[in-house]
Amino acid sequence: MWGAKDNPKKMFHDYYQSGAEGEHTLNTTRDAFNSIKLKARALGDADAFKGTETTFLGHKIASPICLAPTAFHMLVNPEGECATARAAAGTKTLQCLSTWSNCSLEEVAEAAPDNLRILQCYFSRSDEVNKDIFERAEKAGYKALAVTVDTQILGNREADAENKFSLPKGIKMGTIAKYTSTHVTGVEGSGLDEYVRKYKHNGFTWKDILKIRQFTSLPIILKGIQCKEDAAKAVEYGADAIWVSNHGARQLDTTPASIEVLEECVQGVDGKIEVYFDGGVRRGTDVLKALALGASAVFIGRPQLWGLAIDGQKGVEDVLKILNSELQRSMILTDCQEVKDITKERVIHSAYCSPKYLTAKI
Ligand SMILES: Cc1cc2nc3c(=O)[nH]c(=O)nc-3n(C[C@H](O)[C@H](O)[C@H](O)COP(=O)(O)O)c2cc1C
Numbered sequence: 001m002w003g004a005k006d007n008p009k010k011m012f013h014d015y016y017q018s019g020a021e022g023e024h025t026l027n028t029t030r031d032a033f034n035s036i037k038l039k040a041r042a043l044g045d046a047d048a049f050k051g052t053e054t055t056f057l058g059h060k061i062a063s064p065i066c067l068a069p070t071a072f073h074m075l076v077n078p079e080g081e082c083a084t085a086r087a088a089a090g091t092k093t094l095q096c097l098s099t100w101s102n103c104s105l106e107e108v109a110e111a112a113p114d115n116l117r118i119l120q121c122y123f124s125r126s127d128e129v130n131k132d133i134f135e136r137a138e139k140a141g142y143k144a145l146a147v148t149v150d151t152q153i154l155g156n157r158e159a160d161a162e163n164k165f166s167l168p169k170g171i172k173m174g175t176i177a178k179y180t181s182t183h184v185t186g187v188e189g190s191g192l193d194e195y196v197r198k199y200k201h202n203g204f205t206w207k208d209i210l211k212i213r214q215f216t217s218l219p220i221i222l223k224g225i226q227c228k229e230d231a232a233k234a235v236e237y238g239a240d241a242i243w244v245s246n247h248g249a250r251q252l253d254t255t256p257a258s259i260e261v262l263e264e265c266v267q268g269v270d271g272k273i274e275v276y277f278d279g280g281v282r283r284g285t286d287v288l289k290a291l292a293l294g295a296s297a298v299f300i301g302r303p304q305l306w307g308l309a310i311d312g313q314k315g316v317e318d319v320l321k322i323l324n325s326e327l328q329r330s331m332i333l334t335d336c337q338e339v340k341d342i343t344k345e346r347v348i349h350s351a352y353c354s355p356k357y358l359t360a361k362i
Pocket residue numbers: 015016017068069070071098099100120148223245246247248249278279280281299300301302303
């Protein structure tokens with residue numbers, strides 16, 4: 001059979017696209033967004049529209065649509081995460097860099113020195129390595145750490161196992177290259193499992209969040225919160241923000257779509273810290289729905305990778321521009337002149353749109 005071994009593009013595509021196991025969560029995410037309806041408002045003043053500018057932990061960004069951390073951008077573009085960084089700078093939005101990036105965090109900072117950037121963190125078993133990464137991030141101008149909390153162990157991505165995913169020779173893990181290697185010895189399964197075994201601290205738990213506080217003065221965001229209990233716990237453990245995410249449906253299959261748990265997570269933090277969101281955002285209307293349900297910024301994962309694969313920096317810029325122009329149009333048609341006007345009243349949940357409700361005598 002013609003497989004990934006003979007066709008690296010298939011291996012890269014599958015790595016980017018796949019979800020965990022039966023991909024039930026991945027496949028139901030679009031339906032979850034579409035079941036939330038927007039409330040159109042008549043005769044809002046389109047000439048009075050002010051724009052999409054907003055803030056992220058107090059920093060100004062031109063749009064609430066930001067770039068999520070996605071590993072290994074050099075699989076589809078030789079400039080890797082540096083190209084993505086320039087695209088974020090070109091559209092004045094925020095880039096969250098993966099610790100598993102191919103370009104190092106310093107190279108990325110140099111590629112777009114003035115842009116707002118934060119660093120996603122997977123923890124090494126060595127405190128010395130973790131401290132070193134935090135120091136490097138701070139020195140290179142990263143403004144916060146997004147600690148991923150949904151990946152205690154790697155999700156079961158069957159396509160990667162079948163393809164025996166590994167990084168091609170010559171492509172390094174830029175940010176963590178000095179602490180680990182990308183050499184894969186195993187003949188079975190996905191090389192990602194081996195990268196994780198060599199580097200990642202799977203025993204990293206809530207108490208370690210308190211420990212990170214002692215290592216860095218950067219704000220700490222917990223990425224991968226999916227229920228109100230954990231949202232409340234994040235506040236209790238001193239997080240500066242939470243990021244509602246199911247890791248692009250790549251971890252535990254059959255969980256709800258992230259948009260379905262956003263409201264309960266917002267309730268869990270009780271207005272004490274900011275809430276960010278990702279998972280299946282493909283249209284400006286999705287952004288508007290997430291903001292209306294309580295997120296203050298929204299991140300895109302795969303769409304940036306498709307843009308990068310098609311046209312490098314310009315491709316990512318195009319994706320961001322298209323989404324932002326769709327967001328603007330939906331804001332105007334729901335009578336929102338600026339981001340702070342995007343409130344819960346802009347959406348109607350599907351439960352209220354059901355035929356039973358519509359025909360009920362009130
Ligand atoms: C190819 C790929 C690589 C990813 N790598 C990381 C990563 O290194 N760290 C992390 O916290 N999340 C990672 N994620 C998850 C994204 O940050 C984000 O949560 C998810 O992709 C959002 O869903 P979307 O792709 O539907 O927009 C990755 C996702 C994809 C698709």
